[in-house]
Structures are given as structure tokens and as C-alpha cells.
Amino acid sequence: MLKDVTFGQYYPGNSxxxxxxxxxxMLILIEYLVLVLVANSEIAALLSLAFTVFLIAVxxxxxxxxxxxxxxxxxxxxxxxxxxxFFTVGEGEPLLNWGFITIYANGVRNAIMMLLRxxxxxxxxxxxxxxxxxxxxxxxxxxxxxxxxKKIKVPVHEFAMMMSIALRFIPTLIEETNKIISxxxxxxxxxxxxxxxxxxxxxxxxxIPLFVSAVRRAEELADAMECRCYNGGEGRTKLKVMxxxxxxxxxxLAVTVLTVAVFFxxxxxxxxxxxxxxxxx
Amino acid sequence: xxxxxxxxxxxxxxxxxxxVIKNIDLKIEKGSYVAIxxxxxxxxxxxxxxxxxxxxxxxxxILIDGADTADEEKSFEIRKKCxxxxxxxxxxxxxxxxxxxxxxxxxxxxxxxxxxxxxxDMALAxxxxxxxxxxxxxxxxxxxxxxxxxxxxxxMSPECIIFDEATAMLDPTGRKEIVAAMKRLNSEIGxxxxxxxxxxxxxxxxxxIIVMNKGEIIADGTPKxxxxxxxxxxxxxxxxxxxxxxMYLLEQDGHPLPRGVLHAMEAADLLEAYIKGAKND
Numbered sequence: 001m002l003k004d005v006t007f008g009q010y011y012p013g014n015s016x017x018x019x020x021x022x023x024x025x026m027l028i029l030i031e032y033l034v035l036v037l038v039a040n041s042e043i044a045a046l047l048s049l050a051f052t053v054f055l056i057a058v059x060x061x062x063x064x065x066x067x068x069x070x071x072x073x074x075x076x077x078x079x080x081x082x083x084x085x086f087f088t089v090g091e092g093e094p095l096l097n098w099g100f101i102t103i104y105a106n107g108v109r110n111a112i113m114m115l116l117r118x119x120x121x122x123x124x125x126x127x128x129x130x131x132x133x134x135x136x137x138x139x140x141x142x143x144x145x146x147x148x149x150k151k152i153k154v155p156v157h158e159f160a161m162m163m164s165i166a167l168r169f170i171p172t173l174i175e176e177t178n179k180i181i182s183x184x185x186x187x188x189x190x191x192x193x194x195x196x197x198x199x200x201x202x203x204x205x206x207x208i209p210l211f212v213s214a215v216r217r218a219e220e221l222a223d224a225m226e227c228r229c230y231n232g233g234e235g236r237t238k239l240k241v242m243x244x245x246x247x248x249x250x251x252x253l254a255v256t257v258l259t260v261a262v263f264f265x266x267x268x269x270x271x272x273x274x275x276x277x278x279x280x281x
Numbered sequence: 282x283x284x285x286x287x288x289x290x291x292x293x294x295x296x297x298x299x300x301v302i303k304n305i306d307l308k309i310e311k312g313s314y315v316a317i318x319x320x321x322x323x324x325x326x327x328x329x330x331x332x333x334x335x336x337x338x339x340x341x342x343i344l345i346d347g348a349d350t351a352d353e354e355k356s357f358e359i360r361k362k363c364x365x366x367x368x369x370x371x372x373x374x375x376x377x378x379x380x381x382x383x384x385x386x387x388x389x390x391x392x393x394x395x396x397x398x399x400x401x402d403m404a405l406a407x408x409x410x411x412x413x414x415x416x417x418x419x420x421x422x423x424x425x426x427x428x429x430x431x432x433x434x435x436x437m438s439p440e441c442i443i444f445d446e447a448t449a450m451l452d453p454t455g456r457k458e459i460v461a462a463m464k465r466l467n468s469e470i471g472x473x474x475x476x477x478x479x480x481x482x483x484x485x486x487x488x489x490i491i492v493m494n495k496g497e498i499i500a501d502g503t504p505k506x507x508x509x510x511x512x513x514x515x516x517x518x519x520x521x522x523x524x525x526x527x528m529y530l531l532e533q534d535g536h537p538l539p540r541g542v543l544h545a546m547e548a549a550d551l552l553e554a555y556i557k558g559a560k561n562d
Contacts (some may be wrong), residue, residue, distance in 0.1 A: 017383075134378075136376065136377060136381060168374070168375065172419060220372040223365075227333065227360060228364070228389060229336065229389040230373075236391060237391050238388055239387075239390055239398065
């Protein structure tokens with residue numbers, strides 16, 4: 001039932017994105033989201049698309065993996081594109097007027113833009129964070145970036161610790177769930193037939209033992225952590241210290257410039273740029 | 282002064298429940314290798330938790346290197362000196378990567394980075410897991426996980442490690458690995474080892490065996506002494522090692538053979554001599 005759940009999506013490697021400081025990557029991610037969502041004019045959209053392609057290219061992630069990550073979203077993508085295509089009411093003559101279906105040029109444009117934007121979001125964030133950052137780097141980066149909040153007593157360290165423990169226990173709990181499912185099947189439990197309500201009810205004998213054992217595990221883990229002198233975040237040192245190199249800052253700066261450029265280009269149409277070029281040369 | 286000293290210790294999980302531990306006086310010397318044997322539910326795991334300060338006695342006191350486990354201010358010192366390896370290997374690993382997990386205790390102690398690195402490498406070498414240092418913890422076998430748990434304790438450089446049925450969930454190969462590691466820690470590094478178990482073959486390896494029944498110590502002595510008293514062990518539903526049982530049965534049959542023989546070769550030699558002697562008569 002849970003066979004195809006893979007642990008995390010991290011693909012170890014040594015690409016430019018793998019080597020970038022995870023804290024910087026988190027900041028770049030924020031800028032990237034702004035950039036993709038804001039880009040509205042053709043030229044800005046083209047720029048954001050080019051940047052996404054660049055990210056994918058430098059991540060060194062195999063093409064097959066990218067396709068696999070988009071696959072579950074095909075329905076959503078198609079749905080958004082179709083909605084935009086049919087329901088955008090544009091100016092001027094419709095391209096097609098066939099019974100109740102009317103398609104305007106604007107609709108085609110919106111559909112393509114929306115499709116590209118969603119694709120960029122999915123692929124860009126995946127290659128930037130999930131595919132190239134190990135879960136531990138990720139929690140460390142979040143802890144580091146949120147550390148200013150410690151001053152106002154937000155338990156940042158505890159939050160990061162919880163996250164990394166949760167990640168650590170995913171494979172353990174999946175294994176356990178599979179065992180419980182097998183055990184219940186051996187006792188003639190039926191998970192596959194009946195209506196929705198019946199099938200949801202059939203999950204109860206899986207969930208209850210799972211919760212009980214998770215609580216027991218948590219208790220034991222707490223003892224084990226205490227035995228290893230865990231005392232909260234105060235006075236704690238780290239084996240691995242994150243280091244940002246000049247190249248990381250350069251990368252961040254470049255993306256910042258790009259984001260600002262997108263804001264500017266948003267207000268300029270293609271014809272204006274062509275005019276500008278003509279004026280210059 | 283003994284390293285661990287229990288004085289009139291009693292313990293119950295709640296005031297209206299029966300006492301799990303009754304009136305225990307116990308001294309464990311530094312550098313010794315002690316096995317605590319007992320039937321299920323005899324309170325041996327509770328005793329283990331009391332001995333390393335996770336639980337505090339309801340009556341009496343436990344001193345670890347002179348520090349009372351009930352003294353909150355000294356709990357950090359006690360934790361540092363006395364580590365514990367638990368039964369379930371999955372519930373005591375904190376991080377997803379082997380070396381990160383081993384580094385957990387020294388990180389908590391706030392040691393400088395170089396020192397952490399040194400201790401992690403040393404600990405992994407001691408349990409013979411150096412080549413796995415960058416592996417994911419969830420992919421290891423039970424015995425390997427337990428060795429990582431031991432390394433995690435070693436990195437704290439404790440003076441004593443308590444093994445709370447650390448081999449109970451392992452296959453025979455894993456069990457052998459862990460027993461070998463315990464012996465090595467005790468003889469080569471001089472760590473005090475207290476192992477709680479119900480496997481006789483493990484107890485044989487210790488210098489001293491303490492037998493518990495219903496929360497009380499009923500026998501305390503060297504393996505030879507303990508396994509000579511076959512009737513006493515059987516009365517509390519504990520089996521003796523096969524060799525000792527064979528010698529005991531032969532003796533019951535009227536053959537004048539010594540008791541408390543623990544190793545197969547030793548028994549074979551004795552039997553050979555006895556048979557030859559009988560023929561000559």
C-alpha cells in the first residue's frame with residue numbers, strides 16, 4: 001500500500017546547487033517565488049522561464065526524475081490551462097466561436113502563461129530545494145534563518161529539532177505501517193472493498209496501533225536523548241557548520257537583480273522594447 | 282568508593298502500585314563487567330533506569346561516583362558519566378545520517394568542532410563502523426544500528442555504559458557483534474559495563490552476575506558461582522547455560538563432576554578425564 005513512498009526526494013550529487021549554502025538557497029527560493037508569480041508581461045515571463053531552465057540545467061538532476069515529479073500534477077495543470085483558455089473574456093474578435101465555446105487571443109496567452117508559471121514553480125522549487133538539499137541541511141538552514149526570532153522567545157531550535165526527528169522517523173514509521181497492514185491482512189482485514197466510508201473505517205485498525213507505537217517510541221527517544229546529555233539548544237555546538245562562500249553571495253545578488261529586473265520589465269511590452277532598441281541603434 | 286552504589290533502594294511507578302524494586306543494596310566497582318539477569322518483569326529494566334538516573338528511587342538513594350541521582354543539579358554530570366544503550370535500536374537514533382547521530386552527545390556537551398570530529402571518528406572506529414559514517418541510519422541492520430547507538434555513547438566518553446537488553450531485538454549475528462563490542466569496551470578502554478539480559482550466554486562473559494527476582498537481588502557472584510546453583514536459578518524460571526546444565530544432570534546421576542563449568546571445551550576436557558579415570562578403575 002505504501003511501497004512507492006520514497007524517503008524524501010533528495011538526490012545526492014555535487015552540482016552547483018548541491019554546493020550552494022542551504023541558507024542562501026532558502027533566500028533564493030523566496031526571491032524565485034516572487035519572481036515567478038510577479039512576471040506578467042511576455043518579456044518578464046520569458047526571463048523567469050529562462051532562469052528556471054538555468055536552475056534545472058545546473059542542478060544536474062536527471063530529466064526522468066523531473067518528469068516523474070510533474071506527472072502527478074498533470075491533471076491540475078491541464079485543468080488550469082483549460083479554465084484559462086475558455087473563460088478568459090478578451091477584447092476584439094474571438095479566435096474561435098463555436099457554439100457556446102468562445103476563445104479569445106487573450107485566453108490562449110493566459111493559458112500558456114499559467115501553464116508555464118505552474119511548471120516553473122514545481123520544477124524550480126524542486127531542483128532548488130528538495131532535489132539538491134539534504135533534509136538535515138534544510139532544517140539547519142531554517143534554524144539559522146529563523147534564529148533572530150530566538151530573541152523574542154520563539155523556540156526555533158526546538159522547532160528545527162522536531163522537524164529533523166520527524167524526518168528521521170518517516171522511514172521507520174512507514175516500515176511499521178507496512179508491518180501492521182500485513183498483520184491485519186493476516187487476520188482477514190479488508191482494506192480494498194466497500195464504499196468510501198467503509199474503507200476509511202478499515203483504516204482505524206492500522207492507525208490505532210501506529211499511534212500507540214509512535215507515542216511509545218517518542219517516550220523512549222526522549223529518554224535516549226536525555227541520556228546523551230540533551231538539554232535544549234543552549235550551549236550546543238555543531239559537527240557541521242554551514243559556510244557561505246563568495247560565490248553563494250554572488251548567486252544571491254544575481255537573483256536579486258533578476259527579480260528587480262522582472263518588476264521593471266513587467267510594465268514594458270515587447271513593442272516598446274523593440275522601439276527602444278531601434279532608438280539606441 | 283564504588284562507582285555505582287545503591288543504598289536501600291525501593292521504587293514504584295505510582296504510590297498505590299506494588300513496588301517494582303524492593304530494598305536493593307548494590308555496589309558496582311569501576312572497570313567491572315556486570316550482568317544483571319532476571320526473568321521478564323523482575324524489575325531489571327527499571328533497575329537499569331534507576332542506575333543511570335532516568336528514574337529516581339522512591340526510597341533510598343543511588344550514588345554515581347559520589348553524586349546522588351536525585352540531585353537535579355548534578356544530573357548533567359551523572360548523564361555524562363553514565364550512558365545507556367536501550368533495547369530498541371530504532372528508538373534511540375536521533376539523526377538520519379550515521380555520523381550526525383554519533384555527534385549528537387558531544388554536540389550537546391558544547392565541545393569545539395575539532396574535538397567532536399575526533400570523538401566521532403574514534404567512536405566509529407571502536408565499533409568498527411567507520412566505513413558507514415555517511416550512510417543513512419534507517420538502511421542499517423539491527424546490529425549495525427545498535428553499534429551506532431554504542432558509538433553515540435562512546436562519543437560522550439562516559440565511564441560507564443548500561444545496556445538495557447540491548448541484544449533482545451537482534452538476530453544471533455547482531456547479538457554476537459554487540460557482546461563482542463561490550464567485552465572490548467570493558468577490557469580495552471576500561472569502561473564499566475552493566476548489561477541487563479536474559480540470555481545466559483551473554484551473562485557468562487561478565488565478571489560478575491546479579492540475579493534478580495520480583496524486584497529483589499537473590500544471588501550475586503561470579504558466573505561460576507551463580508551457575509553452580511542450578512536449582513536456585515530454576516526456581517526463578519531461569520535456565521542455566523547448556524554446558525552447566527549437562528554437568529549438573531550428570532552430577533545428579535551420581536557422577537562426581539564439578540559444577541559451574543561454563544565453556545564447552547572445559548567441560549569436554551573434564552568429561553574426557555572422568556571417562557578415562559572410570560575405565561582405569
